[in-house]
Amino acid sequence: MRIDVVSIFPEYLAPLDVSLVGKARAKGLLDVRLHQLRDQAHDVHRTVDDTPYGGGPGMVMKPEPWAAALEAVAPPDGEGVPRLIVPTPSGRPFTQELAVELASEPWLLFAPARYEGIDRRVIEDAATRMRVDEVSIGDYVLAGGEVAVLVMVEAVARLLPGVLGNAESVRDDSFAPGAMANLLEGPVYTKPAEWRGREVPPVLLSGNHGAIARWRRDQALRRTAENRPDLLERLTSGDVDKHDRAA
Numbered sequence: 001m002r003i004d005v006v007s008i009f010p011e012y013l014a015p016l017d018v019s020l021v022g023k024a025r026a027k028g029l030l031d032v033r034l035h036q037l038r039d040q041a042h043d044v045h046r047t048v049d050d051t052p053y054g055g056g057p058g059m060v061m062k063p064e065p066w067a068a069a070l071e072a073v074a075p076p077d078g079e080g081v082p083r084l085i086v087p088t089p090s091g092r093p094f095t096q097e098l099a100v101e102l103a104s105e106p107w108l109l110f111a112p113a114r115y116e117g118i119d120r121r122v123i124e125d126a127a128t129r130m131r132v133d134e135v136s137i138g139d140y141v142l143a144g145g146e147v148a149v150l151v152m153v154e155a156v157a158r159l160l161p162g163v164l165g166n167a168e169s170v171r172d173d174s175f176a177p178g179a180m181a182n183l184l185e186g187p188v189y190t191k192p193a194e195w196r197g198r199e200v201p202p203v204l205l206s207g208n209h210g211a212i213a214r215w216r217r218d219q220a221l222r223r224t225a226e227n228r229p230d231l232l233e234r235l236t237s238g239d240v241d242k243h244d245r246a247a
Ligand SMILES: COC(=O)COc1cccc(COC(=O)c2cn[nH]c2)c1
Pocket: 086, 087, 088, 089, 113, 114, 115, 116, 117, 118, 119, 123, 134, 135, 136, 137, 138, 139, 140, 141, 142, 143, 144, 145, 146, 148
């Protein structure tokens, strides 16, 4: 997979050089390229923002530098077309389901905005050439979309074949389909069996895999009821299809 990120703070994406994503790049599983938006702003101050039409606080990112940056990354007459992802508080929610969908894309192009956002015409113009998704990682406002890019790249990269070693697993993700679909992860334990007077739940040491699976599902249901009752409604309201519930 190829990933391009255009930003006025490419150094914000430095964490993509380390750990999971860094290893994936070193293995050739991911080709991550960073681009400085200001390289496409040709006035002496390399201006990328201006005051908003209609008034209001803050600044808006100008269309010309962004259009030039997107075209420099993905020339209209070039090979292939990326899927453009724009992090924004007003986007569709980023979920494990969307991460799985994005993990099957050959080429992602991220456009993290700063200030109050990017001139709407950039999105409209890009959408004539490529698929554009405006995506929110949560109901809060960041100073820029770079952190959201880090979140999405990590969530997608860990799903790519060969990225996670055998030690980690994707299958058991709490949002992955199956018996634990749409439930939060329950508690996890490792050695020692007793620590500061606290014992590991005996069922986990019993070797009784059926009992262990039942205990884990019960714990997941409890934690979901406590922290995310909205997810339980999905389970009980039937908008999770029969297959998922039966599994
Ligand atoms: C067309 O889209 C845009 O112009 C993007 O506009 C903005 C405006 C303010 C902040 C951001 C950065 O993203 C977030 O804050 C964000 C993403 N997820 N949750 C919070 C982006």
